[in-house]
Amino acid sequence: MNDNRLDNVHNANSNYINKSDNSVLPLMSLRGLVVYPNTEVTFDVGRRASIAAVNEAIRRDSLIFLATQRDGALEEPTENDIYTVGTVCMIYQNYKYDDGKYKVVLKGLYKARLKKIVTETPFYLAEVEVLEDEIVPISRRDYAEALKKHAIQIFREYRQYVEKTHSFVVSGFSFYEDLDISRLTYEMANQLSVEVNKKQAILEESNVIKRLELLVSYIGHENEIMSLMMQIGSKVNQKLNKLQKDMFLREQIKAIKSELGEDDESEIDLYERRLQEKKYPKEVVEKLRKEIQRVSRMAGSLESQMIKTYIETVLDLPWMSYSRENKDLAKAAEILDRDHYGMQKVKDRILEFLAVRLTKKSPSEPILCLYGPPGVGKTSIARSIAEALGKKYVRIALGGVRDEADIRGHRRTYVGALPGRIIAAIKQVGKSNPVMLLDEIDKVGADHRGDPSSALLEALDGEQNSTFRDHYLELPYDLSRVLFIATANNLDTIPPALLDRMEIIEVPSYTEDEKFEIARRHLIPKQLAEHGLTSKKVYISDEILRSIITEYTAESGVRELERNIAAVLRKSVKIMTEDKTRKITIDEKLLVEMLGASSRKRDKISDKDEVGIANGLAWTAFGGVTMAVEVNILPGSGNIELTGRLGDVMKESARIAISYIRSRADKLGIDKDFYKNNDVHIHVPEGATPKDGPSAGITMATAIISALTGIPVKSTVAMTGEITLRGKVLPIGGLREKTLAALRSGVKTVIIPDKNRNMEPELPEAVRNELEIVYVSHMDEVLDVALSSSIREKVRKITVDSYNTFSDAKYAIQN
Numbered sequence: 001m002n003d004n005r006l007d008n009v010h011n012a013n014s015n016y017i018n019k020s021d022n023s024v025l026p027l028m029s030l031r032g033l034v035v036y037p038n039t040e041v042t043f044d045v046g047r048r049a050s051i052a053a054v055n056e057a058i059r060r061d062s063l064i065f066l067a068t069q070r071d072g073a074l075e076e077p078t079e080n081d082i083y084t085v086g087t088v089c090m091i092y093q094n095y096k097y098d099d100g101k102y103k104v105v106l107k108g109l110y111k112a113r114l115k116k117i118v119t120e121t122p123f124y125l126a127e128v129e130v131l132e133d134e135i136v137p138i139s140r141r142d143y144a145e146a147l148k149k150h151a152i153q154i155f156r157e158y159r160q161y162v163e164k165t166h167s168f169v170v171s172g173f174s175f176y177e178d179l180d181i182s183r184l185t186y187e188m189a190n191q192l193s194v195e196v197n198k199k200q201a202i203l204e205e206s207n208v209i210k211r212l213e214l215l216v217s218y219i220g221h222e223n224e225i226m227s228l229m230m231q232i233g234s235k236v237n238q239k240l241n242k243l244q245k246d247m248f249l250r251e252q253i254k255a256i257k258s259e260l261g262e263d264d265e266s267e268i269d270l271y272e273r274r275l276q277e278k279k280y281p282k283e284v285v286e287k288l289r290k291e292i293q294r295v296s297r298m299a300g301s302l303e304s305q306m307i308k309t310y311i312e313t314v315l316d317l318p319w320m321s322y323s324r325e326n327k328d329l330a331k332a333a334e335i336l337d338r339d340h341y342g343m344q345k346v347k348d349r350i351l352e353f354l355a356v357r358l359t360k361k362s363p364s365e366p367i368l369c370l371y372g373p374p375g376v377g378k379t380s381i382a383r384s385i386a387e388a389l390g391k392k393y394v395r396i397a398l399g400g401v402r403d404e405a406d407i408r409g410h411r412r413t414y415v416g417a418l419p420g421r422i423i424a425a426i427k428q429v430g431k432s433n434p435v436m437l438l439d440e441i442d443k444v445g446a447d448h449r450g451d452p453s454s455a456l457l458e459a460l461d462g463e464q465n466s467t468f469r470d471h472y473l474e475l476p477y478d479l480s481r482v483l484f485i486a487t488a489n490n491l492d493t494i495p496p497a498l499l500d501r502m503e504i505i506e507v508p509s510y511t512e513d514e515k516f517e518i519a520r521r522h523l524i525p526k527q528l529a530e531h532g533l534t535s536k537k538v539y540i541s542d543e544i545l546r547s548i549i550t551e552y553t554a555e556s557g558v559r560e561l562e563r564n565i566a567a568v569l570r571k572s573v574k575i576m577t578e579d580k581t582r583k584i585t586i587d588e589k590l591l592v593e594m595l596g597a598s599s600r601k602r603d604k605i606s607d608k609d610e611v612g613i614a615n616g617l618a619w620t621a622f623g624g625v626t627m628a629v630e631v632n633i634l635p636g637s638g639n640i641e642l643t644g645r646l647g648d649v650m651k652e653s654a655r656i657a658i659s660y661i662r663s664r665a666d667k668l669g670i671d672k673d674f675y676k677n678n679d680v681h682i683h684v685p686e687g688a689t690p691k692d693g694p695s696a697g698i699t700m701a702t703a704i705i706s707a708l709t710g711i712p713v714k715s716t717v718a719m720t721g722e723i724t725l726r727g728k729v730l731p732i733g734g735l736r737e738k739t740l741a742a743l744r745s746g747v748k749t750v751i752i753p754d755k756n757r758n759m760e761p762e763l764p765e766a767v768r769n770e771l772e773i774v775y776v777s778h779m780d781e782v783l784d785v786a787l788s789s790s791i792r793e794k795v796r797k798i799t800v801d802s803y804n805t806f807s808d809a810k811y812a813i814q815n
Helices: 048-059 138-166 181-191 196-204 208-237 245-259 267-277 282-296 302-316 329-339 344-359 378-389 421-429 452-459 496-500 512-530 542-552 559-579 588-595 648-663 697-709 735-745 754-762 765-770 779-786 791-797
Strands: 022-030 040-045 063-068 085-096 102-119 124-130 368-371 393-397 435-439 483-488 503-506 538-540 584-586 613-620 623-635 640-643 678-683 717-719 749-753 772-776
Touching: 022 048, 022 085, 022 102, 040 048, 048 063, 048 085, 048 102, 048 124, 063 102, 063 196, 085 124, 085 196, 138 181, 138 208, 181 196, 181 208, 196 208, 208 245, 267 282, 267 302, 282 302, 329 344, 329 378, 344 378, 344 503, 368 378, 378 393, 378 435, 378 483, 393 421, 452 496, 512 542, 512 559, 538 559, 542 559, 542 588, 559 584, 559 588, 584 588, 613 697, 613 735, 623 697, 623 735, 640 648, 648 697, 678 697, 697 717, 697 779, 717 779, 735 749, 735 754, 735 765, 749 754, 749 779, 754 772, 772 779
Parallel strands: 022 063, 368 483, 368 503, 393 435, 435 483, 538 584, 613 717, 640 678, 717 749, 749 772
Antiparallel strands: 022 124, 040 102, 063 085, 085 102, 102 124, 613 623, 623 678
16 A cells, blocks of 8 residues: 555645646546545546556646546546536555556545646646635525534434445534534535435535535435335335345335336336346346346445446347348359459458358358558458448457457456457447457557457457456357457567467558559549549549559558549649639649649669669568668778668678678689678668568678679669578568569569569569569579679679779779
8 A cells, every 4th residue: 555645634725735726637537426625535446547647646746636427438538528627636545456456545625627638648637727615605604504504404314314224323423513514515415325416516516505505405305215215115024025025125116216206117127127028148147136136235326336337238238149141152242342352362261251151050250360551451341241241340449459458348346347348349239240350450569457469369269259258247258159350460460379360361462553443443432422522523534543543652552542532632622612613624734733743752763773782672561662772892891880770680681691792702703801801881771760581681692792893783673582691592471562562663673582483373463464573593593683794794894993882992803
């Protein structure tokens, strides 16, 4: 227990507190609880934003602004969901649990009003102003004193009723008689079991006499209710027998409703009726009946509200409710082809899955992972899969999730506990067999609150997920009929155990022809509709569309393309409005006016052959890119300088390349002591971007040999492949993305490891038709293709005077 000592903490006006007119304090929203000045409260803090606010308050001066939510069911309330009047409190005791959550003891200091939210993440930081009570006029002080005595009297009756109905002893009342009216009101209101909006009304009232009058009316109403309860209880007790004991509390509530003239169905009866209307598993029925019995004995308490929330959550879940699935293969294929162009491998896998369902009654659902660069349609195809199967669709965004409770839910011991995202999604769609998209599963994190990816293991394991247990439900839920589809940009960040449970389906980058078809079939119609236009009002020709693709985009997907199309249409609407024209045709001149000069950021290759510079091909989570490798040879003492934020594997590739060159220096026409008398500086541009991997091995070796021999490397050649100490070229990955990057960059010839030859059929047709693909198995073959002239020819012609690669040449290359 951390004890932040506070001198004279029970005195709200203590000089320890600097009660300025305006303060900026952490804000924590409360559910079902109103805190008053001069009162103490103790509760658990479980929500992430609330924990962050408590941490900030403790770090500062232990002051925090507490305000109540209008709707206690909201997990992440906005500014409009929180009452503006609250209480500035002092945290003077806190206990931090192992999972990072808190139990805090707070003292209400003074009332304040929320002026504005300064920041929203990771918690609300709020500017608040102090609210002072109105001074009681001298002419009304006698009335105030009489009202105070009346309030104490009826509150004593209220506490006596509470003592009889809840079997606990109340404290003495001499304490209340010594309090001023303002503090007396808050002390009584704090102990009164009424609705949150009534408690908030007491807090917000600045007129002390009106506030006490409001409290008196609430206490009087509660006394009437409790008096009736006791009368009804006395009547019902005379009729009790063993068979009626289970119905005792429900009879009380019914009798109360009758006395009040209310004929509506009670909550307990409603729960019982809902439990009988639907079919639930036996274990669920038993659990619910226990919770219903508990809540019927706790009417009006804070815990009863928590139990009611739990009961309603469990009742709302579609325990044995399933969507009728579509088993028409032709219709499913039609839907997939309608919504997405290409993606044949993904479509074939979905149709295979559907075909299996036709032959087997209850097959296990596969866990699919759509893997590829951003913007290629991974998320949207999941929606189409749901439609093709006739299932409900729900999406869970996992990017940035770091708390295990987000997946498994919070335990019910915490205030404001809720189920995890999986159970919440099931409740949202109302069916137990939806298509559930786990978006950005590669971006799940982990910290002191647990590892969400470990919690996903049970949900994504077909052998275990039939009894998935959410911490909040405390009941097994069958997820075996849920079709989980995950999306990822990078498989390297997914834990191996989780990756092993999923079937990886690669969603590759688009060619320019595919982008053209997608834009013509999907993007342009969509954007026309969003801008209130038709193809007759704004005409974009095929040539203009291809110009947008080639001159203004450089991406694997189509998001940037869609943004550019939207920009063209927005500007078209503006022009049509200003010029009062009904139709506009986009031409090259107008396109430049709308989008500016070509902003294509693609890594264009150089237009001339250069010494010491070779074009490599790399794969990233955003698709393929061309990557220049630059080498300078400088007079020195044999140092190897590697720059460009290279990873360990890439640095090793550079050293392997130099070792290979040293072993073949004579055959390459290079001085065998070059590494002693010179420094080798290898640089890969865009130094702010991390780079790693072995596939740049042959590129580095080619650039170094070019720099040592003075033979330029062909600018139209790009290459990828791992090199060994013996000069062998080993296979690489990401071939489709790399070759597409070469095509976009203007490369004519691509050098690829011979062991990747079997992947050629998977390459896009445009790549196979427009690029010359050369397969190599040894570094000698790479040099024959990449260098602008034969090494032997260059060696015969070169002299020391003409060799300008070295700033201070110390030797000449000899035959």
